Amino acid sequence: MIIPATRYRDPEAALxxxxxxxxxxEHAVYRDADGTILHAQLAMGDGIxxxxxxxxxxxxxRHMVSPGQAGGETTSTYVVVGNVxxxxxxxxxxxxxxxxPLEEQPYGGQSYSVRDPEGHLFTFxxxxxxxxxx
Numbered sequence: 001m002i003i004p005a006t007r008y009r010d011p012e013a014a015l016x017x018x019x020x021x022x023x024x025x026e027h028a029v030y031r032d033a034d035g036t037i038l039h040a041q042l043a044m045g046d047g048i049x050x051x052x053x054x055x056x057x058x059x060x061x062r063h064m065v066s067p068g069q070a071g072g073e074t075t076s077t078y079v080v081v082g083n084v085x086x087x088x089x090x091x092x093x094x095x096x097x098x099x100x101p102l103e104e105q106p107y108g109g110q111s112y113s114v115r116d117p118e119g120h121l122f123t124f125x126x127x128x129x130x131x132x133x134x
Contacts, residue, residue: 004077005050007064008118014051017116018042021094022124023087024049030118044079067119076113076121084126086111089126 008014015037018024024042032038039052047101055061067073081087088102094125100113111125 001097003048003050004075005052006120007054007061007066008051009054009066010118011040011051011053013117015040015042017096019027021091021096022114022116022122023081023090044081049077049079066123073115073119073121076123078111078123078125080128081126084112084124087124088112108116 007106015029019026019042024044027041027043027048029037030039032122036116037053040050042049042051054064054066056064056119060082060120068128085102090096091112092098097115100111100123101114102110102112104110105125105127107127109125111127113121113123
């Protein structure tokens with residue numbers, strides 16, 4: 001199993017966007033005594049996406065840069081969803097920045113891509129790479 005993880009300057013805004021516009025559900029959100037997000041685990045289907053606050057002072061954080069610091073995202077997260085058109089409609093209605101439109105893919109299925117408010121890229125599609133494609 002692979003679980004993508006990233007960092008956000010504003011974890012609260014990220015949590016609101018990811019659960020609101022993109023439909024992730026909270027699996028576990030760990031906070032400090034002041035209520036600040038330390039680590040979040042969001043679920044969609046059988047998958048988990050994790051994030052925490054951007055903190056260059058931590059040993060791991062020193063190796064991470066934001067998409068803005070890198071001049072764009074260096075990787076993306078692909079999420080398998082059952083109803084791509086419905087998911088696309090939800091994201092668009094919530095004002096998500098759609099960077100690639102919903103369309104059929106030559107390798108199978110449909111997909112579309114969004115950029116979150118801090119520049120991270122997500123693609124949502126119904127193509128499942130481990131499914132038997134004949």
